[in-house]
Amino acid sequence: MPASFPLAQQQPGARAKSQTTLPTPQLPNIADVVARTNGGVVNIQSVSEDGGTSIGSGFCLDAKGEIVTNFHVIRDALKIGGPILAVTQDGRILTASVRGYDEATDLALLEVDLGRQPLPTLPLGDSDAVRVGDWVIAIGSPFELDHTVTVGIISGKGRSGLDGAYDDFLQTDAAINFGNSGGPLVALTGEVIGINTLVLARGQGLGFAIPVNILKELLPDLRSIGRVRRSSIGVEAVDISALDRRGTGLAGAVRGVRVAKVERGLPGDQAGLRRGDIVVAVEGTPVMSSGHFNRLIARSRPGTAIQIRIRREEKEYTVAATPIEKK
Structure with a gap:
């Protein structure tokens, strides 16, 4: 039961305030x-x-x-x-x-x-x-x-x-x-x-x-x-902690992920991604976590370029990477 609290003592001559009762939702x-x-x-x-x-x-x-x-x-x-x-x-x-x-x-x-x-x-x-x-x-x-x-x-x-x-x-x-x-x-x-x-x-x-x-x-x-076919750009990303966010320039609900590794010669490297870059969006979809980033890349079409929005040194850029099928 919800906690109950005593009503405040009323001063003589004061009018009692009307109380509004919220409707009880009907759950299945x-x-x-x-x-x-x-x-x-x-x-x-x-x-x-x-x-x-x-x-x-x-x-x-x-x-x-x-x-x-x-x-x-x-x-x-x-x-x-x-x-x-x-x-x-x-x-x-x-x-x-x-x-x-x-x-x-x-x-x-x-x-x-x-x-x-x-x-x-x-x-x-x-x-x-x-x-x-x-x-x-x-x-x-x-x-x-x-x-x-x-x-x-x-x-x-x-x-x-x-x-x-x-x-x-x-x-x-x-x-x-x-x-x-x-x-x-x-x-x-x-x-x-x-x-x-x-x-x-x-x-x-x-x-x-x-x-x-x-x-x-x-x-x-x-x-x-x-089995499941997935695409890859050869980039490993990690989540950004609340402490780390302070120096990234990320604001509000924007989460993003930090690039931890870029495999040489693969699409992420060819697109110009670097370790330390912050990926904020893939094809216009804001990136919410490392798992979310991996899934966005994985479900992209091999051979078709995707737009990746990154933040680097307090500036934002868009790079194009062409995913390959993950082996």
Whole structure:
């Protein structure tokens, strides 16, 4: 309940001020959202390299039996050739084949034969539209406790530097534990807005999910060729700390990233980028983090020049780099 405070004592003859009561927002019933989505969530089990069992979660993407999970959930099974099983809420044990995977973003696309018993499919939402403070629901199988549901809010967006070069995590305080990996983070609309991926064990309420818009970008490649094609300009960038920002001339919401390495002879070098340059935009899109910069470059078209806005010695320049396909 909200804290209550005593009303101020009124002076004799003073009129009481009218109080305005804000309307209470009507939120969807969480149990109704869970009832619509829970059946489309599966428990993923596969053999681990140490001879044990790797446990994770996943969710059904379409009626053909496509299932999304994290790559790290099935990594060992791919390495040693063991089976991958998807266990449904109604107890079916389905053997899954790997349609495609992307280690860089920790995503994998599996496929199962649903026969004549389809699973509910979970619609994909728009993670860019999600706001900090929005309510979310995490569904998965932490510690083999199938179809566990936890609730929290979006605590932050654009979290990078946690797991890989393309990080852009949604942060949530919905409880995420071992076994939740690959399960959906669901908005109150019933749409998936993230894929639960990791938790910081040294803290509390620090769970992270891959934004679903990253999955949507990768799905065409995962479905058609089983891997993700990316472009590169041979530039490594790092985030700029608040202390470092003071001497950069960056103002307001402009974040930018600092160039840490330029590989000789590659497109970034040919375009004139130097170590220490601050990249503020790619093709007019403001750069918010190193993961964001890497994704903007990665999804550009090889052989087609892109405009990169940089800041160097308190002046801004635009350079053109022509990406190549990353090997």
